[in-house]
Amino acid sequence: MKNKSQSCFFLSLLSLLFFYKSNAQTLQDYETQIRDLAGFGNSYFAAYTNLFSSNFGFSLNQGWPGGKIPEKAGHISISLVGTSSLIPIDNNNRFIETNELYQTSGIQVAPLTPGIFTDAEGGVAHFFLLDPSTNNRLVDPRDGAYISADFNMLKGLGTRFGVTPFIIPQIGLSLGRRTEVMLRVLPFNINFDDGDMRVSALGGAIRHDLSQWFTTEEDPAFSVQLLLSYMQNEVHFKPNGDQFLTFSNAFFNTAGTNIELSHQTHTQQALLFFNYRLSKIVELYVHGGAVHQKSDLGSDGLFQFTIDNQYINEVLTEEQSSLTVSDVFHSRLEKTVPTGGAGIQFSFGSFQAEAQYSYANTHIGSLGLRVNLFKNEM
Amino acid sequence: MKNSIGILILLFLFCGCEKNQKCDTLRYTFHLPSQLLADYPYVKLYQNQEDFYQGVNAITVEDSTNGLTFSTMGNNQFTPIWDIRRADGTSSWSDQQALAQLADHQVFFEECSVDVHYTDADALLQAISSSPIYTHLALPGLDQDGGSKTWEISRIFDEDSVEVTERPEWICIKSLVFTFYKGGKGGKIKIGTNNGQSPCGVYEELFNGMSEAYATYSLEGEDQRELRITAPAISDALKEQLTFHIASSSYEQLAISLTNADGQIGYATLTPLQDEE
Numbered sequence: 268m269k270n271k272s273q274s275c276f277f278l279s280l281l282s283l284l285f286f287y288k289s290n291a292q293t294l295q296d297y298e299t300q301i302r303d304l305a306g307f308g309n310s311y312f313a314a315y316t317n318l319f320s321s322n323f324g325f326s327l328n329q330g331w332p333g334g335k336i337p338e339k340a341g342h343i344s345i346s347l348v349g350t351s352s353l354i355p356i357d358n359n360n361r362f363i364e365t366n367e368l369y370q371t372s373g374i375q376v377a378p379l380t381p382g383i384f385t386d387a388e389g390g391v392a393h394f395f396l397l398d399p400s401t402n403n404r405l406v407d408p409r410d411g412a413y414i415s416a417d418f419n420m421l422k423g424l425g426t427r428f429g430v431t432p433f434i435i436p437q438i439g440l441s442l443g444r445r446t447e448v449m450l451r452v453l454p455f456n457i458n459f460d461d462g463d464m465r466v467s468a469l470g471g472a473i474r475h476d477l478s479q480w481f482t483t484e485e486d487p488a489f490s491v492q493l494l495l496s497y498m499q500n501e502v503h504f505k506p507n508g509d510q511f512l513t514f515s516n517a518f519f520n521t522a523g524t525n526i527e528l529s530h531q532t533h534t535q536q537a538l539l540f541f542n543y544r545l546s547k548i549v550e551l552y553v554h555g556g557a558v559h560q561k562s563d564l565g566s567d568g569l570f571q572f573t574i575d576n577q578y579i580n581e582v583l584t585e586e587q588s589s590l591t592v593s594d595v596f597h598s599r600l601e602k603t604v605p606t607g608g609a610g611i612q613f614s615f616g617s618f619q620a621e622a623q624y625s626y627a628n629t630h631i632g633s634l635g636l637r638v639n640l641f642k643n644e645m
Numbered sequence: 646m647k648n649s650i651g652i653l654i655l656l657f658l659f660c661g662c663e664k665n666q667k668c669d670t671l672r673y674t675f676h677l678p679s680q681l682l683a684d685y686p687y688v689k690l691y692q693n694q695e696d697f698y699q700g701v702n703a704i705t706v707e708d709s710t711n712g713l714t715f716s717t718m719g720n721n722q723f724t725p726i727w728d729i730r731r732a733d734g735t736s737s738w739s740d741q742q743a744l745a746q747l748a749d750h751q752v753f754f755e756e757c758s759v760d761v762h763y764t765d766a767d768a769l770l771q772a773i774s775s776s777p778i779y780t781h782l783a784l785p786g787l788d789q790d791g792g793s794k795t796w797e798i799s800r801i802f803d804e805d806s807v808e809v810t811e812r813p814e815w816i817c818i819k820s821l822v823f824t825f826y827k828g829g830k831g832g833k834i835k836i837g838t839n840n841g842q843s844p845c846g847v848y849e850e851l852f853n854g855m856s857e858a859y860a861t862y863s864l865e866g867e868d869q870r871e872l873r874i875t876a877p878a879i880s881d882a883l884k885e886q887l888t889f890h891i892a893s894s895s896y897e898q899l900a901i902s903l904t905n906a907d908g909q910i911g912y913a914t915l916t917p918l919q920d921e922e
Contacts, residue, residue, distance in 0.1 A: 358752045362759075366745045375694075377723050379671065379750060379759065388669045390721025398875040400884075403831040403861045405877045408851070411833050411859035414877065420721070425667065578877040 300397050303371035305595075310369035311380075313598040315421050316530075316564060318360065319383055321600050322352040322629050323431040324532030324560035328498040329625045330633030331449065331472050332439075333540045333552035334612040336492060340443035344619075346637040348437050348451070353630040354384070354429030361385040361423075373397050376420065386425025392418045396518070396578070405578065407517070414518045414578055429629075433500075435468055437635075445476035451498065462506035470498030474540070492540040494554075497533075504528045518575050526568040526595060534560045538606070548614055555607035558627050566596040604628045668757040670720045677713040678766035685773065687730035687787065690715045697726040698827050700791020734777025734787060738829025739863075743772040775829050776869035781894040782825040782862075783832065785917070795824040795918040796899060797839055801911045814905050817846035818886070822918060830863040834874055847883050847906050851876060864891070872901065882906070 313320075330348040362379040373395050381387040395404040396414040405414045439449040454467040474494040478487065505527045515521070538556035545551060570592040608625035610633075619637040624630070681688065690704040691697035708714040719725070727744055729737040737744060747768055751760040763769050780787060783794055798819050801810045809815050820842045824835040837857040838844055844852045851858050860876035874887035885904060892900040892912070899915040 358754050361754050362750070362752055364750050366748060370742065370746070372742060375724055377719070377721050378673075378725065378745065378748065378761070379752070380721070385754075386667045388721050390723075393724075396877075398861075398877070401863050401865060401873055401875050403863045403873075403875040405875065406833060406859050406861055408853065408858040408860065408876055409855065411835065 300371065300373045300399070300402075303369070304373055304394065306369040307371050307374050309596060309598055311363070311365075311420070312564065312596060313600075314363045314368060315380075315383055317382075317600075318354050318356075318429045319431055320530070320532075320562045320564060321560075321602065322354060322429070322631075323433075323530075324498070324500075324534040324562050325558055325604070325606075325627040325629075326350045326352040326431045326631045326633075327433055327435075327468060327500055327532065328470065328496055328534040328536050328558060328560075329608075329627065329631045330623055330635055331474070331494055331496055331538070332612070332619075332621055332635060332637065333492070333542055333554060333610050333623070334550045334614075334619075334621070335490065335542065335544070336445040336447050336474060336476050337441035338443070338445050340441055342439075342441035342447075343640045344439040344637050345640060346437040346439065346635050347434065348633065348635045349432065349434040350631060350633040351430045351432040352628075353632055354431075355630075356384050356426070356429050362387075372402055380420045381423030383421075383424060384426050384429040385423035387423050389420030389422045392420055394418065396574070407578075412517075416516055416519050433468065439637075445479050446473065447475075448473050462504060464505075465503040466500070468498065468500035470496065470534075472496035488544045490542045492542065494536075494538045494540060494556075496536045496538075499533045500531065502530045518578060520573050521571060522573070523571040524569070526566050526570055528596070529563075529565050529567065531563045531565075532560060534558060536606070550612045550614070551609070552612070553607070553609045554625070555605070557603060558606045559603040560601070560628075562600040564596055564598045566594065569593055570595050602628065668754060670718055670757065671752075672756070672758040673717055673719045673723070673725070673761060674758065675713075675715040675725070675761045675763075677715070677763050678769065679709060679712050680766055681713060681729070681769065682709065684770065685729045685731050687728070688713060689728045689790070690717065691726040691728065692717060692719065693722065693724055694726060697728060698791055698832075700728075700789065700827065703728070703790060728790075729773050730780065730787060731773075731777075732787070734780040735773065736775045736777070736780055736829070737773045738779050738827070738832075739775040740772050740829075744769070747772060776864050778864055778869065778872075778891055778894045779829050779832070781896055781899070782872075783827040784896070786896055791827045793824050793826040793835075795822055796915040797822045797918050798913050799916045801903075801913045803912075804910055806912075809911060814907050814909060815911060817844070817848055818903065818905065820845065821848065823915075825862060831861050832863075834860050834862045836860065836874070847880075847886050850879060850883050851887075860887075 327350060330350045361382060362385060363382055365376045365378055365380060375393040377390045380389055394416050397403060398405055406412060407414060435451045435453045437449055437451045439447050441447045448471060450471045452469050457464045472494055474492050476490055476492050478491040536556060536558040538554045540552050540554045542550055542552040571589055572592065573589045604627055606625055606627035608623060610621060610623035612619060612621040617639045621635040623633040675690065688706060692702065696702045704715050704717045706713050707716050726741055727737045747763050747765055749762045749764065753759065784792065785794060800808060801815050801819060803809045810819060820838050822837050822839050826833040835857055836851065858876065860874050862872060862874050865871040865873050870891045872889040872891050886906065889901040889903045892902060897917065901915065902910060902912050904910055
């Protein structure tokens with residue numbers, strides 16, 4: 268709860284502007300520092316979430332089964348698949364060095380701030396309004412207080428490994444010719460004190476036994492399969508309005524702000540599986556191929572930022588002291604990496620359990636439990 | 646089946662919830678090249694801006710045998726501010742962002758500590774470039790750690806070197822006193838009036854009914870000789886009146902050129918008032 272609250276405050280720092288709406292013309296003198304502020308905010312948010320964002324899509328698209336594919340059409344299976352990256356957290360990635368973020372003289376922060384998996388409080392970022400002509404900080408003429416706002420940086424989660432856990436149901440249908448299609452779907456909504464979260468994941472895979480074309484053996488112990496898969500997911504978090512992106516001090520306030528955060532990934536993958544059946548119960552495999560991930564962090568909704576008119580009335584009329592901002596966050600990561608790993612599958616009648624390790628950008632572990640329904644002859 | 650589901654869930658709980666130690670406060674050890682001391686005999690570190698302004702709670706060099714070492718505990722509000730000064734008054738006051746860019750951090754999470762290295766000595770020396778005028782404006786002397794200094798305009802001459810100090814067209818600016826606080830570019834300045842006089846002319850806008858007004862100041866231009874006083878939401882006419890060119894400076898006297906409300910150019914000398922804050 269506290270972490271979310273901190274996020275909210277920091278997000279307000281980031282929100283100061285990306286794109287002005289219609290009343291921007293008279294605020295052009297302030298535009299540079301506002302764009303700088305948004306640049307800083309984006310670079311920080313991207314750095315904070317990097318370990319998660321750069322691996323979640325890869326891990327979500329793992330855990331597809333190896334092992335034998337039913338020969339005939341009509342075989343149906345239902346599985347529950349859990350996947351997670353296991354990212355080593357060390358001294359090199361625990362903290363973000365703020366001197367490597369986007370630099371602007373309007374922001375002052377501590378030299379280090381925790382990354383997403385580091386167990387430490389985030390600290391405070393100070394935002395100072397600057398005089399457009401000199402870039403000097405502005406003060407309240409009455410008491411010399413800087414015209415500024417403080418925003419909390421994000422707290423780290425503090426886990427032994429960086430993880431991106433996800434559990435998703437999967438249904439499989441064999442099409443004949445040792446070909447199987449699989450579908451994964453998971454939509455759910457969570458309502459809690461801080462807001463509403465919608466999570467959805469959708470994707471599928473097709474796998475085909477290649478070795479059947481090269482052997483006349485009916486049930487060979489060794490088989491080779493091709494798997495093509497695609498996964499996408501979206502997370503939307505709509506915080507409760509009065510707790511999120513709202514702050515107020517003697518100089519600024521953000522009443523009327525309404526922001527929804529989103530994270531999306533799209534991942535495509537092509538793999539070859541090399542299976543070897545040790546016994547009726549145990550089958551081993553190795554797999555390798557390539558996987559491509561596109562990860563987008565973004566936001567919808569508007570952020571309304573008001574500066575007390577007495578401090579900027581050289582350029583603003585009273586009605587124009589509010590700035591409305593959209594598209595507060597946007598950052599994209601896109602990467603194609605080789606992937607490879609190994610797995611083991613246990614079969615007990617209609618039940619199967621499978622553990623898989625993959626390396627795709629980082630270590631990824633998967634566990635799958637499968638029940639075979641309408642089990643045609645294998 | 647049930648057992649397997651249990652194991653699956655436990656795996657994620659284990660990975661997701663096991664906590665590391667908490668490092669909200671880190672021990673920072675700063676390592677500066679030893680050749681810095683040859684040119685810059687005054688080197689102090691502050692934990693935050695307020696301490697830096699006032700010159701209190703300074704962290705001094707801990708060890709100078711193999712480079713300069715400074716050590717302090719820093720929480721997540723820690724914003725290191727360097728006060729590095731050369732004998733002529735050149736300082737690091739306005740260069741904090743440039744100095745931060747040169748820092749390389751090496752974290753030791755198990756010890757909750759971090760080593761900060763400034764390995765590029767040339768770049769470090771080059772980054773320390775704030776005009777000595779800043780120290781002249783705000784401090785009584787080079788060894789003063791922090792605080793402020795108040796200046797009054799003692800005499801004004803016109804372009805023909807005729808003294809115009811008491812002329813009506815100069816009396817409004819002559820009545821002002823300026824208190825410069827330590828800070829470098831964007832440092833604070835308090836503007837008041839001499840002997841409780843009421844502000845007059847274009848300066849009434851600045852005071853807005855108050856007896857004193859705060860603003861910030863900076864030295865602009867490549868040679869850092871244009872002294873600009875910056876206040877929010879003021880007219881262009883007042884901005885012009887709050888811009889001066891510094892011809893010469895020392896801890897005891899400033900020689901500036903300025904313009905009055907009629908557009909006449911004057912040359913003024915400023916001297917410190919005795920009662921310092």
